[in-house]
Amino acid sequence: MSSTAESAQPAPFTADDHRARMARAARSAAEAGLSGLLVAPGPDLVHLTGYQPVPTERLTFLVLVEGQDPVLVVPTLEAPDAERAAGGPALKLRDWTDGKDPYAVTAALLEGRGRYGISDNAWAMHLLGMQHELPGTTYTALTRALPMLRAVKDERELARLEAAGAAADATYREILKVRFSGRKETDVAADLAALLLDFGHSQVDFTVVGSGPNGANPHHEAGERAIEEGDMVVLDFGGLKHGYGSDTSRTVHVGQPTDEEQRVHDIVREAQQAGYEAVRPGATCQDVDRAARAVIDDAGYGAYFIHRTGHGIGVTTHEPPYMIEGEEQPLVPGMCFSVEPGIYLPGRFGVRIEDIVTVTETGGRRLNNTPRELAIVE
Known part of the structure; x- marks a missing residue:
């Protein structure tokens, strides 16, 4: 590392x-x-x-x-x-x-x-x-x-969120270099935490490592399960840097995936892109959720997308606004939130891809910029 x-x-x-x-x-x-x-x-x-x-x-x-x-x-x-x-x-x-x-x-x-x-x-x-x-x-x-009390960030707040996002991206790039197979989820989670601190975080809030069937639990806490060849592994990690939050998710595979695993990952990647492309001033929070959810619904996996598409982020990693059906709050420049659709197949595996996105005058801009393709790890 x-x-x-x-x-x-x-x-x-x-x-x-x-x-x-x-x-x-x-x-x-x-x-x-x-x-x-x-x-x-x-x-x-x-x-x-x-x-x-x-x-x-x-x-x-x-x-x-x-x-x-x-x-x-x-x-x-x-x-x-x-x-x-x-x-x-x-x-x-x-x-x-x-x-x-x-x-x-x-x-x-x-x-x-x-x-x-x-x-x-x-x-x-x-x-x-x-x-x-x-x-x-x-x-x-x-x-x-006042749900929008902290929702719209000024330029200096955005700079802090960008720095936090860049540190989380650097963490992901480094974690791809470590060995997964034969190690416990807690071992990889410890690597993630150390890397976040190494790249300037003052506080680590969470390091989700959900391997194999554990990946079907969106908030799985890393446990003693040994990661195996053939596992899909959901990684979700973040914390605070300069007082502002990071939060990103990528899903990796130990060895070559099956056709089904690759197809499910591709669906989630397409849904995440659709959610991102729905971000623009004047759109509502629920529009982002609908765009991402429609892709997963159309692919026949709607019952397995079991959480909202996103949440705001700032001095905490979860805050308003929320990207969920029924939330008609319009998006305005300076809002920052996650776009993180997922598919979770009980007893088998899960997939989630998450970026922090900020609303600009013309659309959206990602604060996480690591590859979203399914990465193969050892």
């Missing part, structure tokens, strides 16, 4: 970047009929402020209300870290000390009534605490109220 030094760090996001994001979020909330937003530690807070505290039982909430300055409610002992965050200069801090009521502190920033968006990953105890403090308020999950 070859190695490479991590590429240069991109320029950090600025206080102005975070200020603009928070203003857009507050405006979008008002347009959606919300009185404001409560953003807990997690991906939304990182995106909006650059601040990434370790989640604990102590309440931290970013309070966004259109027409008001953003306020970050934090425990006093964490206030210095919050001030040093990229979004710190764009924020007012309201800290609370142990023994004080953080819900009363937060409630003072809100109206006594209204409907607020709250982070999906907010702790139930904090949601219940706010409901108790302000019984006239109601709450809705952010991904339900």
Whole structure:
């Protein structure tokens, strides 16, 4: 295996970047009929402020209300870290000390009534605490109220996603050089994880290695099965580089495939191409799913394509928008998501091919560019 030094760090996001994001979020909330937003530690807070505290039982909430300055409610002992965050200069801090009521502190920033968006990953105890403090308020999950909050990436976010995609591509090119036959799935998964880190990832989120019948489980976790000559092997791997996600899938074969295995792989490759070609501004998310699914349906394998065609990606590897029937959200330039159709034949084998795609002014652009043909490995 070859190695490479991590590429240069991109320029950090600025206080102005975070200020603009928070203003857009507050405006979008008002347009959606919300009185404001409560953003807990997690991906939304990182995106909006650059601040990434370790989640604990102590309440931290970013309070966004259109027409008001953003306020970050934090425990006093964490206030210095919050001030040093990229979004710190764009924020007012309201800290609370142990023994004080953080819900009363937060409630003072809100109206006594209204409907607020709250982070999906907010702790139930904090949601219940706010409901108790302000019984006239109601709450809705952010991904339900503002599903496109993080969906459209700016140029610097796209650059990070491109770098993550290139690192995942380099990982795939290297994994083709290792021996598969006679080794455990966990051995190949460990190789994938090491390569992702070698090519600059700071975090490995998943390394799916589904050999033979295990490939028919889309989210199979690499196990102790020894990979054998004649196996189809689904590889799906990714993580975070520069704070943004990678996620790619390719399917390889140990030795020469049967005619059926090659035919199924060709169908999935054609479906993946059809899904990619459906990407353009103004098309809907479900159009991408329909284009890919039609190819598999027409080939007689529709019952074996058992998941959506894609998911958004950004500061997390799964986020809105989702490429699935019923999702009528129009595609706009800057959206980034996977296109990953698959066929899964229970007890036999599976095939999946996945690229991250971004919407451009004229169509789509792949952020993964390794060959999609069935690769033969030893």
